[in-house]
Amino acid sequence: MKIIQLAPTLNYGDAIGNDILALNKLMINKGYNTGIYAENISDKLKHKAYNINKINHLKSDDIIIYHLSIGTNLNFQLPKYKCKKIVIYHNITPPEFFSTYDINSYNKCKLGLEGVKFLSDKVDYCLTDSEFNKQDLINMGYNMKIDVLPILIPFEDYDQPPNVNLINKYNDNFVNILFTGRVVPNKKFEDIISIFYYYKKYINKNSRLIFVGSYDQNDAYYKRLSTFINKLNLSDVIFTGHINFKDILSYYHLADVFVCMSEHEGFCVPLVEAMYFDIPIIAYDSCAVSETLGNSGIVIQNKNYIEAAELINMLITNLELKNKVIASQKQRLRYFSRHNIEDKFIKYINEFINK
């Protein structure tokens, strides 16, 4: 019996790519006959996965684990594989977020949702990153068994040494406010910039806002953010773009506060990363964000930029509060331990095989 993972894209460094690789490693260690297949494989991972065309004849008791996260024709071709199918649903960004900026992304997300609905009666079992994602599937007509399995995060990778030169560059008396994520409209970068505006102008001019995540200079949303920053005469806002892992680690080491104002997340791996690096988190209560945080961090339920700026200041200056928040995050982090998630995955897979 083979259990293979299938995805439209296997990217180096993104949460889903890392999840696929971690699950693959786990299944190999447990002795399963497994492999990774994808339509598009980034160069750095060409040795870890096969092109989808290489899928050999699958028998009826073989299993495909399909990672569903984007709009692609592959979503509609999945039924052609005459074997058992498990979908791991990572959520599709609602297309409305892109309607003002980019019709291609809008259409891609729309296609993605159509693909999710198409598969509602064509798969055997589902895993989702969060209860929020599970509910999404139920709302789209999925009535088979669905279990929640948080993304498997390789925490041991975060213990690697960071880029010391980068740390030295920004390790000054500035307060570093961090957010990690691709520069896309649903992550609401403008809200973080607005909060930072008040924090820098009225509370602490020695502060820096760092956005770690890829962006396209020609993208309409990024241009709008740049214009916004310029019109506010706001300095010390850094967009790192796509950077290597060591540099990402450096920014986590430098950060004093992690701020997330995203309005759509299926899980939000950066929140867990911030927890790992003991960075106190302020996050807006939306979608799966408060579920991922559990009872940790500080979750705000409406966006008042001035009050949020003051909250950042409290976390920086009130050590007792900061330590309480970090302690709550450390507690929550245990739920995402590799051991815990791996055990869940193996349990779910064995239950599915044996049913």
Add this chain to the structure above:
Amino acid sequence: MNIKTNEILDIEEIMTEIRKSIKLRQYQEMPIKFENIDVITNEKNLIYDQNKLLTYIHNVNSHHHIYAYRTIYSRKGLLGKIIIFIKKVLRKSIKFYIEPIVSDQNKFNFEVVNSINEIRNFILDKNDNNDNLNLKISKLELKLNKSVEKTINQLIEDDKKVTPQISDIIDQLDYISNTLKKQTDENLYLKNKIKLLNISYEILEKEIALLKNKLGE
């Protein structure tokens, strides 16, 4: 700002601290909001939203006229009065220059707004036409589908009638074919028998001829 209830944190205390700090800092509103920043995108990257278009045109119609004269005021008490006086003098001195410019601008704005309104009317008119055409197409498609469905059903009915008949014909053809085959086999048998008889006859004729010769001797 509402903070989600948390067993570990005293939300009330946090909010009290925040409100105290806000009072002390005398915040002012941001000079510009994100929603007021234009989106610069490729022509084909936008999705057309008619409601937005009509709202913008409505705003343009309401605000296209520029007023050359604005109220001059100051909050600075006695000094303010002097400032107001100086500003009024300045305003009067450049009136000859500003008013024609503002007038020209208003004429231009008026023409542009009228053009936009005409374009709006054109778009709405075309949309209505498109809606009517789409309705007509839908009705025709429905009619066509019904007609095709009727024809298909008729063909199915005819097929139901014809199929047994064809089946009969096939059976009969099979029977004829078998009969012909039998006949052909019989013919072949008879032919062979005739051949054998011919051979026997030839042999007999030869024997008779021999006997005749013997008798003749």
